[in-house]
Amino acid sequence: MKKRKLRGIESLKSKYGYMFVSIWVIGFVLFFATPLIQSVIYSLSDVVIGGETSFAGIKHFKMLLTEDPDYTKNLSASLSSILYSLPLILVVSLVLALMLNQEFRGRLFFRAIYFLPVIIATGVVLKYISGYGSTTDKVSESVTDNMFQVTDIMNVLNLPAGIAEYVQTIISNIFSLLWQSGIQIVLFISGLQSIPSSLYEASRVEGASKWEDFWFITFPSLSRVTLLVAIFTMIDQFTSSTSPIIETAYSKMQTGIYDVSSAMLWFYFLIVIAVMGVFLILYNRMLMRRWG
Amino acid sequence: MTDVIKKFKCFYQDHSAKAKMGATRRFTRSKWGNAICCLFIIAAGLFTMLPLIYAVATSFKPLDEILLFPPKIFFVRRPSLENYAAIPTLLSDQNVTLSRYIFNSVFITFITTLVHIIISAMAAFGLSKSKFKWRNALFMIVQFALLFNAYTLSVPQYIIFSKIGVIDTYWAYILPQLATTLGVFLIKQYIEGYVPDAYIEAATIDGASYFGIFFRIILPLIKPVLLTLLLFSFRDVWAMIPQGTIFSENIKTLPMVMSQIASGGIARSGSAMAVTVIMMIPPVIVYLISQSNVMDSMSSAGIKE
Numbered sequence: 001m002k003k004r005k006l007r008g009i010e011s012l013k014s015k016y017g018y019m020f021v022s023i024w025v026i027g028f029v030l031f032f033a034t035p036l037i038q039s040v041i042y043s044l045s046d047v048v049i050g051g052e053t054s055f056a057g058i059k060h061f062k063m064l065l066t067e068d069p070d071y072t073k074n075l076s077a078s079l080s081s082i083l084y085s086l087p088l089i090l091v092v093s094l095v096l097a098l099m100l101n102q103e104f105r106g107r108l109f110f111r112a113i114y115f116l117p118v119i120i121a122t123g124v125v126l127k128y129i130s131g132y133g134s135t136t137d138k139v140s141e142s143v144t145d146n147m148f149q150v151t152d153i154m155n156v157l158n159l160p161a162g163i164a165e166y167v168q169t170i171i172s173n174i175f176s177l178l179w180q181s182g183i184q185i186v187l188f189i190s191g192l193q194s195i196p197s198s199l200y201e202a203s204r205v206e207g208a209s210k211w212e213d214f215w216f217i218t219f220p221s222l223s224r225v226t227l228l229v230a231i232f233t234m235i236d237q238f239t240s241s242t243s244p245i246i247e248t249a250y251s252k253m254q255t256g257i258y259d260v261s262s263a264m265l266w267f268y269f270l271i272v273i274a275v276m277g278v279f280l281i282l283y284n285r286m287l288m289r290r291w292g
Numbered sequence: 293m294t295d296v297i298k299k300f301k302c303f304y305q306d307h308s309a310k311a312k313m314g315a316t317r318r319f320t321r322s323k324w325g326n327a328i329c330c331l332f333i334i335a336a337g338l339f340t341m342l343p344l345i346y347a348v349a350t351s352f353k354p355l356d357e358i359l360l361f362p363p364k365i366f367f368v369r370r371p372s373l374e375n376y377a378a379i380p381t382l383l384s385d386q387n388v389t390l391s392r393y394i395f396n397s398v399f400i401t402f403i404t405t406l407v408h409i410i411i412s413a414m415a416a417f418g419l420s421k422s423k424f425k426w427r428n429a430l431f432m433i434v435q436f437a438l439l440f441n442a443y444t445l446s447v448p449q450y451i452i453f454s455k456i457g458v459i460d461t462y463w464a465y466i467l468p469q470l471a472t473t474l475g476v477f478l479i480k481q482y483i484e485g486y487v488p489d490a491y492i493e494a495a496t497i498d499g500a501s502y503f504g505i506f507f508r509i510i511l512p513l514i515k516p517v518l519l520t521l522l523l524f525s526f527r528d529v530w531a532m533i534p535q536g537t538i539f540s541e542n543i544k545t546l547p548m549v550m551s552q553i554a555s556g557g558i559a560r561s562g563s564a565m566a567v568t569v570i571m572m573i574p575p576v577i578v579y580l581i582s583q584s585n586v587m588d589s590m591s592s593a594g595i596k597e
Contacts, residue, residue: 016502017422021430024415027470032437035448042447099333112583113337116344119527119579120572178340186586235438250443258447265444273439 043262060263074244075268079275082237084166085177089233090226093181097188098218111189118182180236184229191225192218227283234279238272347572351375351565375562382553382563388541390549397530397545398574400465405525407466409518412475417510419476420483421492431480437473445471446535453537464537465545469529475521482517483510516585523582527575546571 046056064071100111199217208216241247245268252261352371380390419427419434449468453459458467487510495505511518533547550571554564 013422014424017418017424017427020414020418020422020502020506021424021427024411024470024476025430027411027467028433028437028473030452031449031467031471032445032473034452035445036440038448038451039444096333096336099329102329104330110333110337112579113340115579115583115586116576117340119523119575120344175339175343178336179343239440241443246443250446253443253447262444262447269440269444273436276439 039262040266042258043266045259047259049256049258056259060260061267064260064263064267070248071264074248075271078238078243078245078268079271081243082234085180085237086230086233088177089181089184090229092177093184093229094188094222094226096181097185097192098214100185101189101192111185114178114185115182117179180233183236184233187225187229187232188222191222195221223286227286231276231279231283234276238275344572347565347568350562351569353562355562375566378563379553379566382560383549388544392542393544393546393549396543397547400462400545401526401529401574403462404466404469404529405522408469408472408475408525408529409521411470412521413479413511413514413518414506415476416479416483417506420480421487421489434473434476434480438477442468450536459537460539460543462543464534465529465532468534469525472528474524478521479514479517482514487513519582519585523575523578523586526578530571530575 042053043060044055044057045053046059047053096114100107100114195218199221200213203213203217237243239246241250245264249261249264249268252264349368352368352373352375354370354372354374357369383390383393418424419431445468449471450459453464453467458464491509491513492505495509500508531547532545533551538544538548546567550564550567553560553567
């Protein structure tokens, strides 16, 4: 008797579950899943506008990788930009979060400042402010160039060309890096606030310095948040519409070449998914080690 | 592994010994350290704000100052409102007034954000509190979908829109937003972190229906994450330019007008900046409303993965 009633509640629960999810699922299937599958089909066939689409196999992928001179270049540019942006965004946002987490006057004001770009820098505003499509120079570049005279310093230091170039990319991108770390700063601050203060009290009793506090308490406690931030940053960077692959694919799409552009995007996303998959496996491993 | 532990112990003992020796040493940061921290925060903050200051400054510059060479980026000698005053005349050949664009923007953003939030919240409630068969698979799909850029979908989406006949209507703004999964992801994580099953059980025993539970218990409890989603959704919809699905002038929104003005060359750049500044104001207001909640709900995103 009791058992049957429980089952009744469970089935009621699952019935309502379906009801609550259904509206969203319909929207998702219609406007996300179907287009996604459609674009896979495009990438595997010859699309003629106004004509028939016919199956073409992996022809476009082959063509992109062996014949197209720009594709592999763009691909490596899109993927490798993460190598400098990810560590930099992590460090910058962690340092800023540590500072903004302290008690000082006007701290809410500064937090708001660092979060502001997240709110207003989207789409057309971002494009216009950072200088694309406008006739004024790119503000960021002109300002940073005047401030640092990067090339001069590089010449004085006589660094190897690779490192000099690396540093130069960082400095000319410092605006976009700061502008892309808004959410990361918030995530780090909330991570910092969830560390129990008793740990710091204990370490003070033991006589540890602030430096040791950071490396033995703060940093290990932040490991999960750090990974979350890393994943978030990677998704953000890989899918940003300023990535060269997405830009070229989109301009191709606007001229009506759907098959090749879909293939371009899909090959890129397959690599991104693989990278993220490896990352997520590492993430889960770490959780296992922590809890198991 | 044991090697590492040994090294760690050595390091630790070494340091604690040192600490004992210098028992009088105070472990607070020096004044200089504080000053450097302060300077760093202010400098980086200013750096972050530069493009905004630039936008605001340019919007108040008369044309001859914009054309000045070498350009004075942040300095306005004779601030004037002529760029703002020029916007209505720039639009006069469109047969549509500025207020219409503003109305469109506000109307579309309001409706889309509201629908998006409610649907996401309902789906997240279903996914987290009801144990139906497909929920894990669905949630996997939600996470997977976060990896795609909207551009991948734009062409097939256009074809679907034209099939159901919503091209060049308000629906063309609203429907694509229903396909985003960030909201479902955020809200589901938040519900699992902050809403215990016991609340729902208690309400069921008291005879509440599931819709009653959703609207009267769940929604008030998850207000912080809803406000966060409001911020993100508002920001995306507010700045959205639909790709090839809107043609009529009378249902276009502010961002589209802005790119039209901006394409008018350097003589229009002052007015384009003025529209930019106008466009920045509403998201900032929404941020001020929701700001204290953003932190809580973002942190819950990492609770379960």
